[in-house]
Amino acid sequence: MRVTLEYGRDGLDVSLPDANVVKCLGYRSAQPIPDPAGAIRLALAAPDGSAPLAHLVQGRKDACVVISDVTRPVPNAVLLPPILETLEAGGIPRDKILILVATGLHRPNLGKELEEMVGAEIARTYRVENHDGLNPEAHTRLGESPRGVPVWIDSRYVEADLKITTGLIEPHFMAGFSGGRKLVCPGLAAIETVRVWHGPKFLEHPNACAGVLDENPVHEENTWIARRAGCDFIVNTVIDAQRRILKVVAGDMEDAFHEGVAFVRSLVVDTVPEPVDVVVTSSAGYPLDTTFYQSVKGMVAAGDIVKPGGTVILAAGMSQGVGSEPFQRLFNENSSIDQFMDRILHSDYFVMDQWQLEELAKILRKARVVVVSDGLPAETLRKLFVEAAPSVEDAVAECLARYGSSASIAVVPKGPYVIAQVG
Numbered sequence: 001m002r003v004t005l006e007y008g009r010d011g012l013d014v015s016l017p018d019a020n021v022v023k024c025l026g027y028r029s030a031q032p033i034p035d036p037a038g039a040i041r042l043a044l045a046a047p048d049g050s051a052p053l054a055h056l057v058q059g060r061k062d063a064c065v066v067i068s069d070v071t072r073p074v075p076n077a078v079l080l081p082p083i084l085e086t087l088e089a090g091g092i093p094r095d096k097i098l099i100l101v102a103t104g105l106h107r108p109n110l111g112k113e114l115e116e117m118v119g120a121e122i123a124r125t126y127r128v129e130n131h132d133g134l135n136p137e138a139h140t141r142l143g144e145s146p147r148g149v150p151v152w153i154d155s156r157y158v159e160a161d162l163k164i165t166t167g168l169i170e171p172h173f174m175a176g177f178s179g180g181r182k183l184v185c186p187g188l189a190a191i192e193t194v195r196v197w198h199g200p201k202f203l204e205h206p207n208a209c210a211g212v213l214d215e216n217p218v219h220e221e222n223t224w225i226a227r228r229a230g231c232d233f234i235v236n237t238v239i240d241a242q243r244r245i246l247k248v249v250a251g252d253m254e255d256a257f258h259e260g261v262a263f264v265r266s267l268v269v270d271t272v273p274e275p276v277d278v279v280v281t282s283s284a285g286y287p288l289d290t291t292f293y294q295s296v297k298g299m300v301a302a303g304d305i306v307k308p309g310g311t312v313i314l315a316a317g318m319s320q321g322v323g324s325e326p327f328q329r330l331f332n333e334n335s336s337i338d339q340f341m342d343r344i345l346h347s348d349y350f351v352m353d354q355w356q357l358e359e360l361a362k363i364l365r366k367a368r369v370v371v372v373s374d375g376l377p378a379e380t381l382r383k384l385f386v387e388a389a390p391s392v393e394d395a396v397a398e399c400l401a402r403y404g405s406s407a408s409i410a411v412v413p414k415g416p417y418v419i420a421q422v423g
Contacts, residue, residue: 005392005413006241006285008317008374014392016280016409020400024411025270025305025420032244036075039248040082043235047251048259053083053233056162057090062097064160066183067167069103069130070113071287071294073243074168077119083164083235084126092162099128100156102165102187105194105352107324108132129156131188139190142228145221149197152190153229163229165253167236169260171210171268171419173300173359174203175218179236180257181226189225191352197221198355200344210301211269211419213261226253236260238267241414271423275307277407278399280392282315282415289316289415292376292384293323293353296360298415299386303363305410305420311368311402313395314415318375322384327353337361337385360385370395 001018004011033039044053057063065083068074080099087097099118101109108130115123122128131154132138139152140159157163165187169179186194197218202208207216231253238247238260246267249260283289283298295316302312322328330351334340341361343349363369369386372395378388389395400407412418 003411003413005280005282005315006415007282007315008289008319009286011285012282012315012392014280014315016396016411017400020407020409022276022408022410023272024413025272025418026412026414027240027418028267030240030246030267032240032246033248036078036245036248037082039245040079040235043248043250044082044086047233047256048249049252049255050233053086053250054090056232057087057092060090060092060162062160063087063092063162063164064098064100064157066100066102066157066165066187067118068183068187069101069106070109070117071106071290072168072178073239073287074166075237075239075243075245076117076166077122078245079166079235079237080118080122083166084122087162094126097126098156098160099126100154100188101128101130102183103131103133104186104189105133105191133189133191133194136190136192145224145228147201147217147221149221149225150192151225151228152193153184153225154188157184157188158229163231164233164235165231167234169236169238169249169257169264170417171264171301173210173297173416174198174208174355175222176209176211176213176216177261177264179260180234180253181223181231184226184229184231185222188229193225195350195352197225200358203355203358210416211265223254238264268417269419269421271421272305272410273423275305275310275422276410277307277310277403278313278396278409279306279310279412280313280396280409281412284415284417286317289318290320291323292316292318292321293327293356296356299363299369300359301416301418301420302412303366305422306367308366311370311399312363313370313372313389313392313399315372315392316375318373321376322380323356324353326351327356330354330357331384337364
């Protein structure tokens with residue numbers, strides 16, 4: 001059985017034993033929109049739960065348009081022009097329009113990377129700036145959320161007369177689905193906000209997982225925070241594996257988001273009849289698999305369908321290494337997952353990006369993780385609480401020796417973009 005895993009920019013072809021593969025999980029098919037720009041303009045003119053964007057623009061002196069950072073493959077070069085044209089046609093001059101990159105606590109996106117994200121013309125002719133979650137002076141305090149999260153949001157957004165967010169709706173391993181409110185929190189939030197909202201009080205909740213919105217405290221709290229900060233209009237998309245637009249939703253931050261979620265859910269849920277010994281998966285390729293930090297999402301996404309004591313084999317490019325310096329420091333300061341979890345649950349221990357290691361702990365407490373990557377050597381991977389293999393085929397062979405020749409295998413080529421469940 002030949003399967004192409006989403007890996008880096010080009011994919012990774014692997015051979016798997018037919019007799020062992022229970023199922024290859026993936027999307028249901030959907031036709032891409034033939035005229036994406038036209039669909040975006042239609043959504044701006046006939047939005048969900050909101051007046052048309054052209055009406056909202058009237059009388060506004062300036063605007064902030066928020067976009068995702070490079071870790072999300074949002075088709076901004078298609079999405080932004082109709083939005084920007086509407087703003088300028090409505091009387092907001094170009095020099096009063098700010099495109100703000102919602103980096104959260106990620107690094108800034110600059111130069112050629114920024115041009116790749118928004119297109120060279122927009123990068124050259126509009127003011128595009130990055131959020132900096134580590135600069136306390138760049139944020140405005142907006143009180144405290146119902147569950148005690150201190151709300152600090154980028155002042156450029158808070159002070160804007162018209163607030164618009166864009167984004168991509170897909171499964172998210174903490175918040176249920178990405179898009180909508182996530183562009184504000186964590187996208188424009190300060191570390192003081194994220195450290196509490198991404199703390200164990202939220203992440204250890206059983207509903208803080210992919211595909212779940214009901215009684216998910218991560219989703220509920222950042223929805224409240226985004227409403228507190230204000231959001232006049234959202235424009236979100238759904239894309240396929242070739243980055244083609246399948247759907248556009250626009251309008252009210254919650255109404256449009258939930259329309260998009262319903263569409264995504266109809267496509268991305270797939271099942272196996274019972275848990276399997278081995279899951280072969282990916283981290284959805286570039287840009288989601290550029291670091292080990294981002295690739296944790298692919299590991300966690302396999303958690304529902306792997307047996308306790310089973311193995312998750314993850315193929316990810318990791319061309320940009322492990323991740324941030326604080327994330328790397330976590331592995332130096334903690335000799336095991338158990339030590340790390342004990343510290344975050346029972347002391348005031350805090351290191352930025354620890355939430356990703358907490359998510360990694362969820363899968364490691366259930367199964368082994370074996371990583372195949374060209375980007376990081378085996379000796380580095382082994383220091384990250386995972387195992388390493390030179391190829392997917394080698395990793396599968398080791399699993400068959402471990403679990404027996406009849407061991408069951410599920411394959412998820414698109415990794416965290418698929419909500420894999422036991423049916």
